[in-house]
Amino acid sequence: MKLPIRSKLAGILSVAVMAGGLAAGLSSGAPASANGGNSTIRCETGGVGTGGAVEFNLEARDGYISFPDGNTVYTWSYALAGAPYLQFPGPTLCVDEGDLVRVNLTNPPHGDNLSGGIPADFTSILFPGQTGVTATGGTAGLLTQEVDAGVPGDMVTYEFTASAPGTYLYESGTDQAVQVQMGLFGGLVVYPSAGRGFVYDGVNFDTENEFLLIFHEIDPGLHVGIELNSLAGLTGDAVLDGYDPVSRHNRYWTINGRSFPDVIAPNDTPVLPTQPYGGLVQINAGDPDGAYIQLPALVRYANAGLDNHPFHPHGNSLRIIAQDARPFPDEIEAYTETVAAGQTYDLLAEWNDVEAWQGTGAPIGVTLPALNNTMFKGGVTFYSGDADLGQQQQLPLDVTTFTTCGEYYFPWHSHALQEIQNFDEGFGGMLTLWRVDPPKEFDADAGQWLSPTACR
């Protein structure tokens, strides 16, 4: 085992990572720029395999992730084969209805990289919600064929036909109580035959505003216990010794593997190399003149955790259209939905003339206090200085605002409120923001409707 050397190296790098991680949300200005480089779903589309299959090569990997309070946590997850780091959650696999999907899973040996395979006896992947999944290779386990983690090159191939569109998870099917908690999960999206602008046939959305929010929670005690055992050279079931699941006590709650405020940093922020997926939900308000039909944003929830999480946005209701990739007979307008462990939900988010903002109604018309009578805690704010969408006004000189074009920000979070903290530091944890930009405008140069220039 080369774990000790690798882990020390990782530890050193993680310190730098966590410092950057804390800064990511708070000091890089606007959380994400509109329409590009933001937190929209980032699909892995796979290659073309034999038989026309959409083929993904995944590795089970270990490595480190960081949290806004400065902590670094040893984690297991998946990565595309050959990737320099694990990624947490695993790669988001996107396929189309009717595709033959093939996933090859290996557990690579530890090399000189930051991370290698996981020090377990076996590991595997389940595809809950899929029917007719076949698994070939490896060793028969309780729920599926498993990769022998100690045998280099051992591989299991999972195949299924993506028969029903919607949002799914994939996750370890081996010693799930530990391996799923350690982070072996990812998202799977099946687009309907109508195309990638649709969530189900007949239900389309703004493809610039599609988001996948994967929930999870972490007890660092489990992770540290396994890290220390693996540093001591233990493998297999022995690496799990010393952790009592009955005493599981979560300290971090994550959206797409990050805790707030890291959640609102954009995709692929360089300061979070093992946590590439952002979670800021960003939409454009509807065009009050009706010249441009603003389609709703699509938000996909997927709870990969072991706990149930009541999750809701502030500021507006949502249109809940499906659960577990099965459309409701009629959509439900609601805002809080308890996303049970393993469940997924599909929701449409819109902002149309809510509270008669400047659109077709009168401006909100709030009388603002004089600047010298206002203060902002910490000297930073998500407030633009004006109550109306798209308007920016002066703020006190020593105040930094994260707004760029008078956009609105609302919390969107677990309402199990102990979950929106990072080891007792709040706000944090399973919390993101809902960014509402002004309506799109027609950009004559680009020949299309785009967010206002100031928002981009």
Add this chain to the structure above:
Amino acid sequence: MAQPDGVQVMTMSSNTRTDGTMKTKTTSSIRSRIAALVATSLLASVTVAAATVGTAAAATDIWVCAKPGSASVADPATGGTSTMPVAFTGFVEVASDLDCATAIPQLGDPTPIRLTQGVTYNLNVVNQTGFPINLTAVGLTGAPDLTGIADTATDSYEVTPAQPGTYLYESSLDPRHALLGLQGVIVVDPAVPDGTAHGNLVSDYSTEQVVVISEIDLSFNNAVDPFVEDLRNFKPDLYLLNGQTHTAGSAIPPIVADSGERVLLRYVNASSDNSTMTVLGLRQIIVAFDGEIFDGSGAAGELPRNESNIFLTAGQTADVIVTVDGATGDQIAIYNRNLRTSATDDNGEQLLMIEVGAVVAPVAPDVYLSLNNTTRSLAGVVVRDEDVALWDGTTISVFFDGESHGLIDVAPANIADIDAVHVDPVSGDVWFSLRQDFDKPTGAFAAEWAAVPDVRLQENDIFKFDNAAGTFSVWLDGSAIGLSDGLNRHDINGVSVDPVSGVTTFSVNGSIITADGVPYMTGSGVTFGARNEDVLRWIPVSGAADPSGPGQFNVLFDGTDFGLGVENLDAVVISATDVMFSLTTEYPNIPTPEFDRDDLIACRGHQSPPLGSITDTCTAPLALQFDADVLHPTNAGQVDAYSLG
């Protein structure tokens, strides 16, 4: 109806749908006090008193003992190589109180107390726990019993279950009671046993399994006196399905079911936490939560009926159907996705397998049919168009003889021809509609038709023949629900009925949109339009109690999605998963296999279009359900009504 002591017995009525039970409080309290006073020596006589009350009220006695028990649970921490002793207090059903001495309660017992909808029971509880308890059947019991049953006493609760389903019962006098194990399951079967959980098609099943979700805190349960334990310290360390743990070396015995079987899982969350039950690789169709039916009518706010993960709050029950699909020996995992465990190398302790037994080819159901305006000799049996014939796969017989009920042709004005039929194979009840109007039978037949008010039976009505009573009634008055504009009536030419929910699925002859495109078909003020290649569904608000009352239409099956335009559906059969129909003409575009005009064609796994989608779907190409050639190969086109049994 009054009991001897004057206590009113609550029976099923319109305002007791979810509250159809009550404790015979006055009697019980007095009995309890007496019992407490005289203690154990008079237990038998107290029992007699309770039984006497039961007899007087014509109630069926159920006996339940509450007493301490001990269990031995596979210890997940050792991978199941050792067991953990668990002390608990539980309920156990017995034949009579005399059996309590020897009865042994089971931890997390999935064996339900089985009741029948609409029947009145005395739930007699013999308390041998050492402390006062009560019995609260969540969703069944009315006012809570705050007095309870003293230790060594026996008391009785009167229950008349108003609706079928799965219910949790427990002792609720103290929060410790349920944690100690004083919980159990009541299953209420439909009033008419028909192989379903709720009397509707979607709850049809062949195998059932109660799955009780619970947990144990060993330090609490095994304490010398749990009643002095501090509940703030309650923290489970064993997580159970049906009183057992799944461990690496010790599996919970599997549910054995054949491939293709519909397995009814009755989840009962008797734990103090919310749980999420997953079936790997199979979809779970939700039939009911807490005994309340999901009818799939698409009402706003209704939850989906088809999930991977069923979220059950503490105390909740759910009835779900899974259709087993696999090869012999396959193991299909049912587990709590909250993955609760006390062992590290574990998948979670709450895991149970469905083991696939045989792979059985589906048995072709019996076929009920009626002919179109003709009399034929089918396999040597003369069948008229006012009859309903039964084909059991080998022979044909007349199941419902129209002439013997007054449906006798008097040419030319009065021709009786059944052109839509639905048969309940258990009760033998027949629902039908006629091809054209017909004078109501009189004379010798007047009595059996007395409940039908019309002088002339109309083609847009659906009549019900009650097989037990031998009488006819109007099931659905087509004119009352808008199948008429006053001038033109729409002949109902295919029907399928859900006798419990009253949901009636049918097709009509001719378009029901007027020539200028103005829809005139209205139900409860809702303007509605569809055409003769569609299958329509009528959902009455009051269910089977008043199928012709207020309700709502929708299109269940849009023929246009299957290449049907000018064609006319003339038989409709609905199963739990399929929509089946026949046509008055040959199927257009001649797919393979070719469908004749009197064949029954099936859309398997039919899904109505969700949300904004415009297309109905089947899980397979349209298939031949029944080939009428087996009856009479040279006379295609003579069958105009089908029902399957």
